[in-house]
Amino acid sequence: MLNEIYRDGFYVTSIPREEADRLLALVKADTFLPDRPGNPAIAAWESDNPSHNNNVPVEYMAFMEALGSGPDMEHLRCHMGAFSRINVMLQRGKIGDSMSWHHDSYDPMHVVCMLYLSEDTWAPDDGGELWIGHGDVDEKGFLLDPGAVEVKGRVQPNHGTLVWCLNTNPRWVHSVSKIVADKCRYSLIGQFGYRENVLRSNIRSRYGDTWR
Numbered sequence: 001m002l003n004e005i006y007r008d009g010f011y012v013t014s015i016p017r018e019e020a021d022r023l024l025a026l027v028k029a030d031t032f033l034p035d036r037p038g039n040p041a042i043a044a045w046e047s048d049n050p051s052h053n054n055n056v057p058v059e060y061m062a063f064m065e066a067l068g069s070g071p072d073m074e075h076l077r078c079h080m081g082a083f084s085r086i087n088v089m090l091q092r093g094k095i096g097d098s099m100s101w102h103h104d105s106y107d108p109m110h111v112v113c114m115l116y117l118s119e120d121t122w123a124p125d126d127g128g129e130l131w132i133g134h135g136d137v138d139e140k141g142f143l144l145d146p147g148a149v150e151v152k153g154r155v156q157p158n159h160g161t162l163v164w165c166l167n168t169n170p171r172w173v174h175s176v177s178k179i180v181a182d183k184c185r186y187s188l189i190g191q192f193g194y195r196e197n198v199l200r201s202n203i204r205s206r207y208g209d210t211w212r
């Protein structure tokens with residue numbers, strides 16, 4: 001893992017089937033809100049101080065905490081220190097959804113992991129792949145040309161697939177290709193960092209209204 005993550009910025013692995021099944025059952029029973037500007041629930045989440053956010057269901061948080069304190073991250077913890085803050089986000093993607101190239105710099109965290117859960121089997125033609133790439137950025141660290149990103153990896157969101165990303169380099173970006181199959185794509189995202197580094201509450205003043 002270490003060579004991949006320190007050389008490429010990411011590493012692809014998977015979690016045990018029973019663990020993925022257990023989380024999928026919880027996720028299927030969960031409630032999803034449209035992630036659109038203006039949604040009051042999303043606005044509240046964005047204005048919240050993540051250090052004080054205790055709204056993440058304990059099962060998701062416990063899973064991420066176990067990942068963060070587990071052997072996969074041992075060297076990252078030695079290298080970067082023991083993380084004092086974990087964000088957890090659950091997203092559901094459906095046909096037509098996609099996400100453009102970005103770095104998770106809206107809420108700077110040092111390591112990001114993405115766990116995929118799905119009842120469907122995903123083939124490359126289905127879309128919904130996590131693409132990981134490298135791209136040039138401007139003086140603020142924003143990607144200059146999304147069309148010029150050099151793609152380094154494409155990961156289908158199959159059940160139990162886990163992708164680790166170092167999030168310390170704004171040139172390391174990721175995107176989600178358009179979902180073209182009528183399949184349901186769940187991603188449980190964990191971000192690992194420090195309480196002392198909370199910036200999300202100042203997000204609009206730092207990055208403007210178009211930060212997404």
Ligand SMILES: O=C(O)CCC(=O)C(=O)O
Nearest residue numbers: 091104114130174176187
């Ligand atoms: O769902 C995914 O594969 C990636 C989601 C993502 O990049 C994000 O929410 O920042």
Ligand SMILES: [Fe+2]
Nearest residue numbers: 102103104174
């Ligand atoms: Fe992201």
